[in-house]
Amino acid sequence: MLNHPSDPALLPRLLWSGLLLLLLAPTLPLTGFNPLALFDGATLKTLAGFVAGFLPPASDAIFLGEVIRSTVTTLAVATAGLALAMLVGMPLAFATTRALDRHALTGASASRWAEAGKSLLRGLMVLLRGVPEIVWALLFVRAAGLGSLPAVLALGLAYGGMLGKVYAEILESQPRGMARALRAAGAGRWQVCGYALLPQALPELVSYTVYRWECAIRASAVMGFVGAGGIGQLLDTSIKMMNGGEVSTLLLVFLLMVLATEGISRLSRRLLESRRGGATLAAAGMLVPLASLAWLLPAWREAGFDSGSLLRFAGEFLPPDASPALLADIGRGALETLAMALLGTALAFAGAALLALPASGRVGRVLKGLARLLLNLLRGIPDLLWAALAVLAVGLGPAAGVLALALHTSGVLGRLFAETLENAPPAPEQALRALGAGRLRAFCYGLLPEVWAQWLAYALYRGENNIRAAAVLGIVGAGGLGQQLYLALSLFQLPTAASLILAMLLLSWLLEQLSRLLRQRLEAAVGQMA
Amino acid sequence: MSLTFDQAGLRLGEAQILSDISLTLADGEQAALIGPSGAGKSSLLLLANTVYHPSQGAVSVLGRDPWQCSRRELQRLQADIGTVYQAAPLPARQRVVNAVAAGRLGRQGTLASLLALLRPNDAAGISRTLQRVDLADKLWARCDQLSGGQRQRVGIARVLYQAPRLLLADEPVSALDPRLAEETVKRLVDDARTRRATLLMSLHSVDLALAYFPRIIGLRGGRIAFDLPRAEVNAELIEALYAGETLAEDGSGPTEVEAGFPRGVRC
Numbered sequence: 001m002l003n004h005p006s007d008p009a010l011l012p013r014l015l016w017s018g019l020l021l022l023l024l025a026p027t028l029p030l031t032g033f034n035p036l037a038l039f040d041g042a043t044l045k046t047l048a049g050f051v052a053g054f055l056p057p058a059s060d061a062i063f064l065g066e067v068i069r070s071t072v073t074t075l076a077v078a079t080a081g082l083a084l085a086m087l088v089g090m091p092l093a094f095a096t097t098r099a100l101d102r103h104a105l106t107g108a109s110a111s112r113w114a115e116a117g118k119s120l121l122r123g124l125m126v127l128l129r130g131v132p133e134i135v136w137a138l139l140f141v142r143a144a145g146l147g148s149l150p151a152v153l154a155l156g157l158a159y160g161g162m163l164g165k166v167y168a169e170i171l172e173s174q175p176r177g178m179a180r181a182l183r184a185a186g187a188g189r190w191q192v193c194g195y196a197l198l199p200q201a202l203p204e205l206v207s208y209t210v211y212r213w214e215c216a217i218r219a220s221a222v223m224g225f226v227g228a229g230g231i232g233q234l235l236d237t238s239i240k241m242m243n244g245g246e247v248s249t250l251l252l253v254f255l256l257m258v259l260a261t262e263g264i265s266r267l268s269r270r271l272l273e274s275r276r277g278g279a280t281l282a283a284a285g286m287l288v289p290l291a292s293l294a295w296l297l298p299a300w301r302e303a304g305f306d307s308g309s310l311l312r313f314a315g316e317f318l319p320p321d322a323s324p325a326l327l328a329d330i331g332r333g334a335l336e337t338l339a340m341a342l343l344g345t346a347l348a349f350a351g352a353a354l355l356a357l358p359a360s361g362r363v364g365r366v367l368k369g370l371a372r373l374l375l376n377l378l379r380g381i382p383d384l385l386w387a388a389l390a391v392l393a394v395g396l397g398p399a400a401g402v403l404a405l406a407l408h409t410s411g412v413l414g415r416l417f418a419e420t421l422e423n424a425p426p427a428p429e430q431a432l433r434a435l436g437a438g439r440l441r442a443f444c445y446g447l448l449p450e451v452w453a454q455w456l457a458y459a460l461y462r463g464e465n466n467i468r469a470a471a472v473l474g475i476v477g478a479g480g481l482g483q484q485l486y487l488a489l490s491l492f493q494l495p496t497a498a499s500l501i502l503a504m505l506l507l508s509w510l511l512e513q514l515s516r517l518l519r520q521r522l523e524a525a526v527g528q529m530a
Numbered sequence: 531m532s533l534t535f536d537q538a539g540l541r542l543g544e545a546q547i548l549s550d551i552s553l554t555l556a557d558g559e560q561a562a563l564i565g566p567s568g569a570g571k572s573s574l575l576l577l578a579n580t581v582y583h584p585s586q587g588a589v590s591v592l593g594r595d596p597w598q599c600s601r602r603e604l605q606r607l608q609a610d611i612g613t614v615y616q617a618a619p620l621p622a623r624q625r626v627v628n629a630v631a632a633g634r635l636g637r638q639g640t641l642a643s644l645l646a647l648l649r650p651n652d653a654a655g656i657s658r659t660l661q662r663v664d665l666a667d668k669l670w671a672r673c674d675q676l677s678g679g680q681r682q683r684v685g686i687a688r689v690l691y692q693a694p695r696l697l698l699a700d701e702p703v704s705a706l707d708p709r710l711a712e713e714t715v716k717r718l719v720d721d722a723r724t725r726r727a728t729l730l731m732s733l734h735s736v737d738l739a740l741a742y743f744p745r746i747i748g749l750r751g752g753r754i755a756f757d758l759p760r761a762e763v764n765a766e767l768i769e770a771l772y773a774g775e776t777l778a779e780d781g782s783g784p785t786e787v788e789a790g791f792p793r794g795v796r797c
Contacts, residue, residue, distance in 0.1 A: 007650060008670050009625075427619035434581050435692060436608030436636025441643045445632040449624035 024346055030339035031398040031479070038394065038403075047393050053244025057252060066234065067253055073299075074230035074257070076292035077148050078220035081155025082213050083289035088128070088160025093167030096121050099174065100192055105183040128161025130508040131501060132472045133219050134384065135485065138226040142489050143313035147303040148229035148296055155216055166208055174200045203272055206281070210265045217261050221254055222384045225476050229299075231257075232385075239388055251381065258380045313494070320498035329484065330503045337480035337507070340398050341470040344405025345463040351410035353455070356417030362443075375418070378411025383469050387478040398479025405466050405473070416458050417451070424450040464515050471504050481507075532557050532592055532696050532728035533578055539586030540573055540752075547573045548752045551587070555728050557695075560719060562739035563732035565749035566775040571732040572616070574749065575698045578730065579613045580604070592696055609636025612694030614702040614718070618685025622674040626665070629673055629684055630656045633692035659691045660684075662717065679706050686714060690721055697722050699731040703738070711735070715742055736768055 027033075037043060094100070096118045103110040133154045140150030171193075178196040187195070198205075224232025231250060238246035271277030357363065359371035387404035394400050429446030437445065474482025481504055488496040533555040540548040548570045555561060563571050576582045577589050580596040588595065594607055612633070620629045627650050635643055642651070650656065653669065660666045663683040673681055682705045689697065699718060703711035715731070719742050722729035733739045739746055746763045748755040748771045755771050756763070 007627075007653070010649065013648075424621075425619075427615070427617075428621045428624075430581070431613065431615060431619040432632055432635055434579050434608060434613060435611065435633065435694075436605040437632070437643075438605065438635075438640055440640050441635045441638075444644055444647060445624070445628060445635060446619075446621060449621040449628070453623055 023342060027339040027343040030336055031343055031402050033343060033399040033402040037399075043393060050242060050244055050392060053242070054248040056245060057249040058243070058245035059249065063246060063249070067231070067249065070224075070229075070231040070234050071253055071257060072295060073148055074220050074232070075217065076295045077151045077223065077230055078155065078213065078216040079289050079292040080296060081152045081220065082159060082209070082216045083292075084152060084156030085159035085163050085212070085216075086209065088156055089163025089167055092121055092125055092160070092164030093171065094189075094193060096125070096164070097168035097171045099168075099171040099176070099179065099197060100189045102183055105176065105180045105192075122165075125161040125164045126509055126512075127505065128157050129159075129165065130161075130505040131158065132468065132504070133158035134222065134226060134472050134475060135482075135501065135504070137223050137228045138475060138486070138489060139313075140310075141227045142492075143310045144307065145303055146227045146229070147299060148223075149300050149303070151220060151223040151228035151230065152296070154223070154228070155219060159212060159216060163209070163212065167205060170201050170204050170208065171197050206272055207269050210268050214261050214265050218258065218382050221257070222382055225384060225388060235385070236388070239392065242392075254385075255377065255380045259376075316494040317498040319495065320502055321493075321495035322499065326496060326499055330481070330499060333481040333484045333500070334503060334507060336398050337470045337482075338467060340401040340405060340473070340478075340480055341463060341466040344402045344470070345409055345459060345466050347402070347406035348409030348413055348462070349455075349459045351406060352413035352417050355410060355414040356421055359414060359418035360421035362421070371414075372418075375411050375414045378407050379415060380411070381408065383408040383466075384473060384476060387473040388476040391477045396477040396479075396483075401470055401473040401478035401480055404478055405470060409462055409466060413455075413458060413462055417455055420451040420454050421447065460518075461515075464511055467511055468508060471507060531555070531590070532559065533730065534590045535574075535577070535587070536589070537587035538577060538584040538589050540570075540577055540582055541585040542573075542582075546752065548577070549586075551577075551754060553747065553754065553757055555730060557728060558723075558726040559745065560722060560729040560743055561731075561745040561747055562743035563730060563747050563749060564736055564739050564771065565732075565755070566772050569749040570752040571749055572700050573752075575613070575700045575730065575732060578696070579611050579698050580608060605636060609634075609692075610695040612689040612692045612697050614686055614689050614697075614699040616701045616704060618681045618688075620673045620681060620684060622672075624673050626660070626668050626671050626673060626676070626684055627653060627656055630659060630687045630691050633688040633690075636692075656687075656691060659687050662690060663687045663714075679710060682706060683714070686718065693725060693727075695727050697727050697729045697731075699729070701732050701734050704734050712738060712741075719743075 098104050101110070102108050136154035136157050137150050140153050144150065174197055178200075179192050182192045182196050220230055220232075222232045224230045224234065225236050227233065231254060235247065235250045235254075238250060268281055271281045355371050355375055358367040359375055361368040383404050386407045387400055390400035390403040390407075394403060424447055426447075428450070429442050432442040432446045433439075470480050470482075472482040474480045474484065475486045477483060477486075481500055485497055485500040485504075488494075488500060531554055533553075535551045535553050538548065538551045539546065551574065563574065565571055573582065577584055578591060580591060583597060590596075592607060592610055594603070596604055596607060599607060628647060631646055631650060631652065638646075645651070657666055657669050660669055663686055665680060665683055665687065668676065668680065668684075673684065676684065682702070686702060689699075697718065702718065703714050706714060715733070715738050718731065719729065721727070731739075731743070740760055740763065744760050745758070746760055747757045748763075748767065750771055756767055758767075
């Protein structure tokens with residue numbers, strides 16, 4: 001016993017590190033990402049010129065008026081889009097949630113037809129949310145014209161599929177006792193939902209919806225890149241004209257908007273705690289979408305939305321192109337997408353760890369403030385917007401996508417990492433400092449083991465997200481499947497576009513299954529330890 | 531002298547925690563610190579291990595004034611001070627081998643320490659140390675797989691592995707069952723004796739203090755009530771020391787932070 005056994009974790013660790021290196025190594029040639037190119041003289045010069053042009057921010061009255069109008073439109077689109085998504089998502093959730101099924105609650109046998117119908121609806125939701133909102137918007141714009149209506153429809157469909165799934169899951173996660181009792185007493189689906197489930201689940205449902213609204217605003221702000229109106233459209237123009245002053249004004253407005261929505265969403269979560277607050281929130285939830293519609297309608301009437309052409313357009317997608325050449329192309333695009341996401345996430349992990357240390361206040365107040373500011377900037381600007389900027393810096397192609405994902409994800413992960421650092425118990429690290437360990441040693445032995453697993457979990461989760469994101473960054477020219485799709489739609493090669501969208505759907509569905517499997521494994525492992 | 535308090539006082543915020551503490555521990559001396567909860571025992575030990583800075587008077591440790599040392603000198607001094615805490619301060623997900631190895635971080639360079647995280651460099655020595663607290667089979671286990679008592683013994687193994695010249699222990703056995711508690715006190719006392727290290731241990735149990743320590747220091751209300759050889763400590767002194775103590779239980783245990791997947795990570 002005393003001749004101690006060798007470290008049982010050594011081999012698995014070596015294997016995992018080897019696997020990671022093996023996966024990461026090909027991403028460099030696949031994406032053509034060359035970190036050194038960023039510091040190349042010519043690139044730096046172009047970039048410096050562009051950034052120098054950022055100052056001063058444009059502030060002439062005509063431009064500002066336009067900015068304000070687009071900002072309101074962006075907010076209105078997000079709100080109307082979310083309202084539509086709720087109209088889509090609520091009935092879907094009601095119809096498909098297992099929390100209301102009689103056979104789940106009372107043990108009666110399930111009707112085969114009803115189950116088949118539900119499976120069909122679930123498949124529909126996968127379809128709705130599997131196609132990213134920006135792709136929906138692109139499709140509507142191509143089919144029925146520019147303007148904000150495509151953006152609203154896109155948000156409504158994509159988020160509708162998402163809300164439907166999450167609402168159903170929230171209902172399923174509620175305690176079953178009350179529902180079971182009512183069902184056994186002969187109550188129907190509506191009655192069980194209204195009396196047993198909704199009262200319990202309402203706070204969670206509302207807070208998820210508010211959170212989605214926050215997401216919708218970010219999404220709505222970039223819809224302009226495909227011609228669907230709002231502040232993104234102004235940004236697209238300013239970036240293409242290399243007008244730095246206008247870009248910086250727009251970025252500032254954008255960041256302010258994101259900060260304000262975060263404030264509103266926090267406020268609404270607090271409101272939810274009191275009865276009167278809840279009533280206020282409900283009233284706002286009715287009025288704001290109506291106001292949004294009132295703001296958007298005149299422009300819609302003017303633009304005229306050709307629903308007939310929409311149907312014709314949809315028809316031309318069929319049948320999808322399945323020629324071997326295209327399939328090989330798609331395979332390459334998918335591989336490029338995966339490589340972008342993997343490399344971007346890995347770089348972001350390193351960046352986030354480096355930024356989280358100062359952001360958690362470990363090296364003084366000043367650096368904490370600066371690091372937080374930088375993190376908010378990185379996180380506040382969506383990846384699609386970073387991609388549009390990165391294309392200017394490193395040119396068209398997947399390298400820009402890697403850069404964009406790395407920047408945005410550093411901000412997201414950095415904030416989460418800083419939070420885990422602040423929440424971890426300080427005693428172990430302090431005890432090590434007291435026995436003479438230097439800062440770095442005390443950190444690595446006292447705090448890192450506490451947060452490391454959580455950092456990895458966050459990075460994995462975010463990595464999954466980044467694969468979805470990487471699939472659409474190409475819409476602004478940053479490589480991957482998105483670039484192929486944008487090209488195909490621009491050339492009106494609709495069958496090709498259909499195959500590409502199917503590939504995106506497949507990718508998204510596979511990811512969802514894989515991550516569900518992984519999470520179940522992880523939860524089981526955690527459960528065993530407890 | 532290993533440890534000298536010269537009219538030392540400690541103020542934290544508005545509260546005067548300790549006042550007018552004067553005591554001296556010679557090299558190799560062993561003393562127990564007793565007194566009611568809130569008397570300032572833990573604070574006194576944290577003054578001795580240089581975590582707290584005295585607000586009044588002076589504290590010198592192993593012949594040095596920690597607050598006059600340069601950073602490097604202070605680290606070298608701290609490497610010779612070992613502390614056992616009431617609840618072992620171990621990261622939940624750390625492996626026992628690293629938790630014990632951390633005892634020597636003060637004497638090890640940064641690079642060597644970081645490499646040891648990837649591949650422990652003294653697994654044999656750590657395994658031997660763990661055997662002294664009957665945990666040899668837990669070398670590769672993770673701290674959150676251990677019971678509270680086992681974690682506490684890992685904390686003790688860390689200080690045994692550190693082998694400091696001044697050993698401080700803050701109610702090290704309050705989480706252990708009586709039999710194990712006595713054995714552990716005995717082990718720390720023996721370890722200090724064989725290495726001629728100085729030992730100052732605060733104890734909840736007066737019986738344990740009287741059984742194993744030649745010198746007893748009574749602390750009450752932040753002041754030294756008595757500082758006597760074991761033979762001169764009688765029942766009246768003890769009663770006066772603990773007079774009026776209520777059975778206050780503090781329910782502060784380590785709280786687990788769940789690794790969750792907040793929905794907020796998306797978008």
